[in-house]
Amino acid sequence: MPGTLVFTATYNEADNVENLLNEIISHLPDADILIVDDHSPDGTGPLLDQLAAKNSRIHVVHRPSKLGLGTAHLLAMKYALHHNYEHLITMDADFSHNPKYLTIMKQLLEDNDFVIGSRYAKGGRCDYGLVRTLISRTANTLARYLLGIPTHEATTSYRGFSVDLLRQMDLNSIWSDGYSFFMESIFVVRLATRKLAEFPIHFEDRRAGTSKISKREIFKAIYNIFRLFYRRLFVIPFAVYQPNADIEKDPPCENCNSLFHMEMFPARFAANEDPSIYQCTSAGHRTHGRILKCLHCGLVFNETRHDAEKLLDFYSDVEDPTYLKNIDSRFKTFRYNFEKIKPRLPASGKLLDIGSYCGVSLKVAHENGFETLGVEPSKWAARYSEEVMQERVFQGTLKDLPAEEGPFDVITMWDVMEHLPHPVEEMKRIHSRLKPGGVFVFSTLFIDNWYPKIMKERWPWYMDMHLFYFTLDALSQLLTKAGLELVHHQKYTHIITLEYFFFKLDALGVFGAKYLGEVSGKTRLRNIMIPFSFGDIQMFICKRPDDS
Structure with missing residues (x-):
């Protein structure tokens, strides 16, 4: 010894x-x-x-x-x-x-x-x-x-x-x-x-x-x-006294492979796992693995119970009627945020949207003059994109996208980064699919913000399907490893209906929210649009450096 x-x-x-x-x-x-x-x-x-x-x-x-x-x-x-x-x-x-x-x-x-x-x-x-x-x-x-x-x-x-x-x-x-x-x-x-x-x-x-x-x-x-x-x-x-956990059982950090982490919050697992927690509109806000912070690099992550293949199976089988019910607010969200980033994009070109879901973001990019292609693991969402939105979508992942597709002038990824089991690998693939000087835009959870600091374990985005929670330093490290340069970041705004707002409050266990949602759903109040921009979800604009 x-x-x-x-x-x-x-x-x-x-x-x-x-x-x-x-x-x-x-x-x-x-x-x-x-x-x-x-x-x-x-x-x-x-x-x-x-x-x-x-x-x-x-x-x-x-x-x-x-x-x-x-x-x-x-x-x-x-x-x-x-x-x-x-x-x-x-x-x-x-x-x-x-x-x-x-x-x-x-x-x-x-x-x-x-x-x-x-x-x-x-x-x-x-x-x-x-x-x-x-x-x-x-x-x-x-x-x-x-x-x-x-x-x-x-x-x-x-x-x-x-x-x-x-x-x-x-x-x-x-x-x-x-x-x-x-x-x-x-x-x-x-x-x-x-x-x-x-x-x-x-x-x-x-x-x-x-x-x-x-x-x-x-x-x-x-x-x-x-x-x-x-x-x-x-x-x-x-309280029940808990001696120090066995370090050897901790997973290695995705960014630096360190085994030395601090447990920010303990796991909160449901007795039976409901596949609906992997929907975009998931109500599974009260279950997650241990929330760990790497003491070596600062990356915060959720100790998931499933490997990458199992997670892909969940996402492939996702169906989400609540999303379609609120699709008008999704259009407003994407149009609002696209206007914010438009000055930093080329005027036109080929755009790839990763995790395109039901095709709303593709439709908005198409409206703005881009030739679009989506990548989406959900069979249901990919089918809806093509049949209803009339947008071209590859059902699967970026890893499986045929090589002849691309390279792209712009790649977007909305509210997807936190779901990826291996974000560095995905960003390296993004780098390889971008033209030199091409733009990569994504939104993701941002933990270095007043709202999660105040809410602590009650922050609503600690949930099973979210695997990573980023700080600016941690994201910069990951992007650098992938050969991408961070140019700008700003708040991302979600626009939701009053009815959906009460739906989410009910999922968080807020007393009376279910009743208020049912009441508002029967009146014109249900269509009132509410913008949310606390800063705990941010939009990042990156570039692949010009090869010259």
């Missing part, structure tokens, strides 16, 4: 990190070192690679963007579990945590599950100024008394864990990011063990660079103290 893992997170620490690693090695020569760098623009990442090439005990994880200090520490915990270390020690990279204390930390871990280096234990010191010391002491005092934390220190990251403790902790219950993570994680430690120890340290001012804590982080920390106090009083006494 490997022994001790020392971890630190870096962002713009090029002036500190080499000296820090040398000092860690001098105090704990047998320890492994893990560094997670959040794409530092100052050259920290390449410097770490050079150091790792000279010392096999140094391991570097490069993340593609600034994903947060809390998720970096959670990644380190998962890494220590995955590699079966005995102890994990975490510290700052700016020398505010002097490596000379590492030997004391390791010694105390022999008899304790958790150890923290404390500024505020007897004999501890801190180089903060008066105002910052007052804020820090207030936060730590509140945490101690409101959250029942026995140590005098709760907010520093200079701490050690036995990996057996990490196995007993409910890591998925830690929601905080940034500096609030440290307070919440020690709160979870306290639920798993009583063997905690602290020892005094001198918390020094950083040797180089600038502090990264902001006023926003301070307010978040205060908010999280009271959120956790509420949990302590009203949630935890009635």
Whole structure:
């Protein structure tokens, strides 16, 4: 079994990190070192690679963007579990945590599950100024008394864990990011063990660079103290304690293949699966797999129960009379959004629509002067497109579309990306079907938005048929892998009838919505059109670079 893992997170620490690693090695020569760098623009990442090439005990994880200090520490915990270390020690990279204390930390871990280096234990010191010391002491005092934390220190990251403790902790219950993570994680430690120890340290001012804590982080920390106090009083006494899940059972991330994820929300499966949940107008808003966030790249995904072939079978058999009942609002939706993107499209040319469903988007593109072709897995929808809409459609997937079709000037994909089991593979196929300089337009779920952040697990788009939930960073990574360039993004607007609005509210369990829908359906009110544009569905315009 490997022994001790020392971890630190870096962002713009090029002036500190080499000296820090040398000092860690001098105090704990047998320890492994893990560094997670959040794409530092100052050259920290390449410097770490050079150091790792000279010392096999140094391991570097490069993340593609600034994903947060809390998720970096959670990644380190998962890494220590995955590699079966005995102890994990975490510290700052700016020398505010002097490596000379590492030997004391390791010694105390022999008899304790958790150890923290404390500024505020007897004999501890801190180089903060008066105002910052007052804020820090207030936060730590509140945490101690409101959250029942026995140590005098709760907010520093200079701490050690036995990996057996990490196995007993409910890591998925830690929601905080940034500096609030440290307070919440020690709160979870306290639920798993009583063997905690602290020892005094001198918390020094950083040797180089600038502090990264902001006023926003301070307010978040205060908010999280009271959120956790509420949990302590009203949630935890009635909750079922869940130790950390087996990492080996987690699926690899579709983007980066990492196994290190945080569970944002647990699975909510129905007793019997209804195939109608894969309709465009699905009412299956209350069932989904575990919602996971990759700690390596930030992609959020739904741990589906089915493989790609099974999902294709579901979509092939879909029939959706509710969609046809609301087809007028679909025309309004596509015409509205097409006008928004029209200035960024060529005036005419060949257009391919992937997931064209009943052909409404094809008809709108045709109206705007394009030669159109659709690709649609649903046999029912493809037949409707050809027989009623008089639009040419290939029944199947882009993978099976004959090579002689194309290349295309424009490829569109409306509300489909989140359904794809392998979005990178599909975007590579899109790249190969586009002419050089061709335009790819799609709409998809956008989780980096106020609405899902407020709604949390009640966000209506967490559902079985949605496999991915994108941030701008995650989408940019996927597009880059496919050789596509993101040019522009903006809100996507859905226009729906009042009757359909109540239908969706009923699916979400809103009391009285079914009755209101039935009443409105019997009056002229049913045809009132309502535009929805919360920003949690966005429209993205991309280009295939010109080969020249």
